[in-house]
Amino acid sequence: MRKRSFFGLTKPCFNYELATDVSDMSAQPVTIPTPETVTLYIKKELKQTSSSLKVGTPVKTGQRLVLSEDDDVSTISSVTGTICAIAPFLADYGQKWTAITIKTDPQDDIDEAFAEAAKAPSLETLSNFLSACPGEPDIGPLVDERNPVHTIIIYGGNSDLLIDTSLYILKTKVDTINAGIEVLRKATGIEEIVIAVPEESVQNYSGHLDAKIQPFSSQYPYAQPLMILQNLTGRLPDERGTGSMGIHFIRAEAVASIGQAFSEGILPVQKTITVIGKDGAKHLARARMGTSAGLLLSTFGIEVNDQDKIIFGGPMTGNAIYSETLPIGPDTDAIMVQDKSVIPYYSDYPCINCGDCVSICPANVPVNLLVRFLEAGQYTEGADLYDLYSCIECGLCSYVCVSRIPIFQHIKLAKYELGRMLSAEEMNEQ
Numbered sequence: 001m002r003k004r005s006f007f008g009l010t011k012p013c014f015n016y017e018l019a020t021d022v023s024d025m026s027a028q029p030v031t032i033p034t035p036e037t038v039t040l041y042i043k044k045e046l047k048q049t050s051s052s053l054k055v056g057t058p059v060k061t062g063q064r065l066v067l068s069e070d071d072d073v074s075t076i077s078s079v080t081g082t083i084c085a086i087a088p089f090l091a092d093y094g095q096k097w098t099a100i101t102i103k104t105d106p107q108d109d110i111d112e113a114f115a116e117a118a119k120a121p122s123l124e125t126l127s128n129f130l131s132a133c134p135g136e137p138d139i140g141p142l143v144d145e146r147n148p149v150h151t152i153i154i155y156g157g158n159s160d161l162l163i164d165t166s167l168y169i170l171k172t173k174v175d176t177i178n179a180g181i182e183v184l185r186k187a188t189g190i191e192e193i194v195i196a197v198p199e200e201s202v203q204n205y206s207g208h209l210d211a212k213i214q215p216f217s218s219q220y221p222y223a224q225p226l227m228i229l230q231n232l233t234g235r236l237p238d239e240r241g242t243g244s245m246g247i248h249f250i251r252a253e254a255v256a257s258i259g260q261a262f263s264e265g266i267l268p269v270q271k272t273i274t275v276i277g278k279d280g281a282k283h284l285a286r287a288r289m290g291t292s293a294g295l296l297l298s299t300f301g302i303e304v305n306d307q308d309k310i311i312f313g314g315p316m317t318g319n320a321i322y323s324e325t326l327p328i329g330p331d332t333d334a335i336m337v338q339d340k341s342v343i344p345y346y347s348d349y350p351c352i353n354c355g356d357c358v359s360i361c362p363a364n365v366p367v368n369l370l371v372r373f374l375e376a377g378q379y380t381e382g383a384d385l386y387d388l389y390s391c392i393e394c395g396l397c398s399y400v401c402v403s404r405i406p407i408f409q410h411i412k413l414a415k416y417e418l419g420r421m422l423s424a425e426e427m428n429e430q
Contacts, residue, residue, distance in 0.1 A: 013219060013220075014161055014219070014220035014316075015220065016158065016161065016198065016218050016219075016220060016223055027284070029272055029273075029284035029285050029286040030283060030284065030285045030286070030299065030300075031270075031285075031286050031287075032285055032286065032287035032288070032291060032295060032296060032299055034079060034104055035104065035288070035290075035291050035292065035295055036103065036104060037081075037084065037101055037103050037104065038078055038079050038081075038101070038102050038104060038288055038289070038290025038291060038327065039099050039100065039101045039102075039290050039292075040075045040076075040077065040078065040099070040100045040132075040289065040290045040327070041075060041089060041091070041097045041098065041099055041100075041327075041329060042065065042067055042073060042074065042097060042098040043091075043095070043097050044067055044071065044073040044096075044097065044098060045088070045096035045097070045098065046067065046086065046087070046088045046096075046098040047067070048067065048068060052069075053065060053066065053067060053083070053086070053100070054083065055083055055084060055085065055086060056082060056083065056084075057082065057083045058080075058081070058082050058083075059077045059079075059080065059081060059082070059083060059102060060080050060109045060110060060111035061077060061078065061079055061080045061108045061109060061110050061111065061269060062076060062077065062110055062111040062113075062114055062266060062267040062269065063076070063077045063111040063113070064076060064111075064114075064128060064129060065077055065100060067098060072127065072128075074128065074131070074132060075100065075132045076129065076133060076267055076269065076289075077102060077111075077269075078269035078270075078289040078290050079102055079104040079105070079108070079269070079290070080104065080105045080107065080109040081103050081104040081105045082102065082103050082105075083100060083101070083102055083103075084102065084103045085099070085100075085101035086098065086099070086100055086101075087099050087101075092319060093413065093416045093417075102290070113129075114129045114261070114265070114266070114267050115265040115266070117129065118261065118265055121183045121186045121187040121262060123142055123143050123187050123188060125187070126139045126142075126183075126258065127139040127140070127143060129267060130254075130257065130258055130261060130267070132330055133254070133257040133258075133261065133267055133268055133269075133330055134253055134254070134256075134257045134268055134270065134271045134272065134289065134330050135250075135251040135252070135253030135254030135255070135257050135330060136251070136254060136329070136330040137250060137254035137255075137257065137258060138248070138249075138250060141241070141242075141243040141248045142188055142190075142248060147240065147243040147244050147246070149188070149190060149243060149247065149248045150190065150192060150246040150247075151190070151192040151246060152184060152188075152190055152192070152193045152194070152247075152248050152249075152250060153194045153195075153214075153225070153228065153229070153232070153247060153248070153249050153250070154177075154181075154193065154194065154195045154196065154211065154249075154250055154252055154255050155195075155196045155223065155225055155228060155249060155251060155252065156169075156170040156195055156196060156197045156198075156252040157196065157197065158223060158333065159221070159224045159314075159317065160313055160314025160315070160317050160334070161314050161315055161316055162274070162276055162280070162282065162314050162315060162334070162336065163274045163276075163313075163314050163333050163334045164274045164282060164284060165253065165273060165274050165284075165333040165334065166251065166252050166253060166333070168272060168284055169252050169253045169256050169272060170252050173252075173256040173259075173260075174208050174209060175259075176256045176259035176260045176263065177195075177209060177255050177256050177259060178209060178210045178259065179258075179259030179260070179262065179263050180254075180255035180256055180257070180258035180259030180260075180262075181193055181210050181255060181259070182210070183258050183259060183262045184255070184258065193210075193211040194211060194212045194213075194214050194232070195209050195211045195212070195213055195214065195252075196214045196215075196216050196223070197214070197215060197216070198215065198216060198217075198218050198223070199215035199216060199217060199218065200218060214228070214231075214232060216228055216231065220316070220394070220396075221316075221362060221392060221394035224392045224393065225242075225249045226363075226392035226393070227362065227392050227394075228249075229242060229245075229247065230363070230392070233245065233247070236389065236390050236392075237389065238389055239383065239418055239419065239422055240422070241419075253272065269288055269289055270286045270287060270288055270289070271287055271288075271289050271328055271329075271330060271332065272284065272285070272286050273285050273286070273287060273328060273332060273333060273334060273335065274333065274334040274335075275296050275297065275300050275302070275334070275335050275336075276334060276335070276336035276337070277300065277302045277336075277337060278302070278308070278337050278339045283300045285300075287328060289327070289328060289329060289330055290327045290328070290329075291327060291328055292324060292325050292326065292327055292328075293310060293312075293324050293325075293326055293327070293328065294324030294325060296328070296335055297310075297324065297335065297337065302337055304324055304337055305339075305340070306340075307340035307343075308337055308338065308339055308340050308343075309337065309338040309340070309343050310324065310335065310337055311334075311335070311336045311337075311338065312326075312328075312332050312334070312335060313332075313333065313334055313336075314333075314334055314336070315336065315338075316394060316395035316396070316399065317393060317394065317395045317408070318334070344404065345404065346406045347403065347404040347405070349404060349405070350403060351371065351372070351403055351405060352402060352403055353368055354402050355368065356400040356401065356402060357371075357396075357397035357400060357401055360396045360397065360400050361391075361396065361397060362392065362394065363387075363390045363391060363392050364390070365386065365387045365388075365390050365391050366386050366387070367397045369385075369386050370382050370385075370386035370387070370388060370391075370411075371407050371410055371411075373385070373386065374388075374410040374411065374413075374414045375405075375410060379414040379417050379418050380418065383414070383418060388411065388414060388415065388418075391411050391415075393408070393411065393412065395408040
């Protein structure tokens with residue numbers, strides 16, 4: 001919901017949709033039929049494949065797939081079937097991944113490897129099997145001995161607008177979230193676990209969830225993880241991320257996946273997702289990871305025409321995709337389509353120093369000065385001089401920019417490139 005002052009002179013205000021605002025939040029998501037093929041990504045460049053990962057190899061539901069036997073980067077098969085293609089995939093920021101396409105069988109044959117490993121919860125089991133499950137549990141920081149984590153924050157809201165996925169999980173999966181919290185405590189030894197929920201919903205979860213409840217405002221962008229961190233600690237992380245502060249963020253759906261997996265001994269392979277049409281109408285769906293975006297859209301009668309825009313995520317921070325054939329992943333919370341007539345196009349028009357981006361920034365970053373360095377590729381200078389790492393990545397600066405500069409994209413690219421440089425330096429020091 002967007003609100004403006006009567007006089008039209010104050011900055012725009014957006015509010016998140018709350019579970020209490022959604023009349024059918026308790027309704028079951030529409031289950032999307034298992035497609036004829038699914039495509040899964042291993043976030044590693046295709047150089048060689050293991051003997052167990054070849055075209056024609058049969059796979060089982062819940063089977064761990066790796067490019068080489070000693071890899072710690074993997075994906076989980078969401079179906080039973082036969083591998084029919086293995087190909088390189090160019091992801092965001094030029095990242096080189098590997099796409100595994102599987103022709104599905106009608107019946108599921110569950111892989112037994114996880115059931116055996118799940119008898120004793122450990123970080124190794126979580127890292128090997130759960131990191132590619134719905135919600136994409138990020139286990140890496142929990143095993144980083146250089147930056148030990150003492151607090152886990154579960155964010156139960158949706159960081160972007162229009163999305164109902166996390167709200168649905170938080171409202172309907174309390175028992176599995178509690179089971180996931182118990183597994184995390186056993187595997188990590190971390191007792192300090194906080195769940196961030198909308199302030200209007202605190203009374204609904206207090207006493208039901210086995211963790212400390214931290215409320216956040218329903219006004220955008222207060223559900224952003226970095227905004228929650230700022231409100232909790234009064235500070236933001238540096239280039240090393242939240243792990244440098246001993247704090248780790250994890251989605252509510254990820255915790256629910258962990259709880260479901262260890263309770264049932266079977267890895268969850270169906271992702272809950274919000275599908276948003278051109279008219280703003282929303283639908284909750286449940287689909288196998290690797291299902292194409294086009295299948296979800298067609299299920300709800302959403303037609304994509306030439307020059308329409310498909311977005312994975314919400315309207316403020318989502319990523320545009322170029323084809324309906326691209327699959328949903330474990331971190332895809334929403335798919336939305338914008339009609340070509342309402343798409344706000346970016347331009348290369350120069351900054352006019354109107355100051356709108358500065359006045360709307362919730363982190364008080366001097367955006368108009370920062371973006372000048374980022375446009376020129378001077379990322380280190382921008383970070384050092386103009387608080388790049390104070391940015392919480394809400395996208396409001398791009399929304400109000402009169403010159404239509406893609407400020408948000410410049411900032412995300414700068415953080416990615418600086419993170420890549422930092423990783424390379426750390427590897428050289430070892």
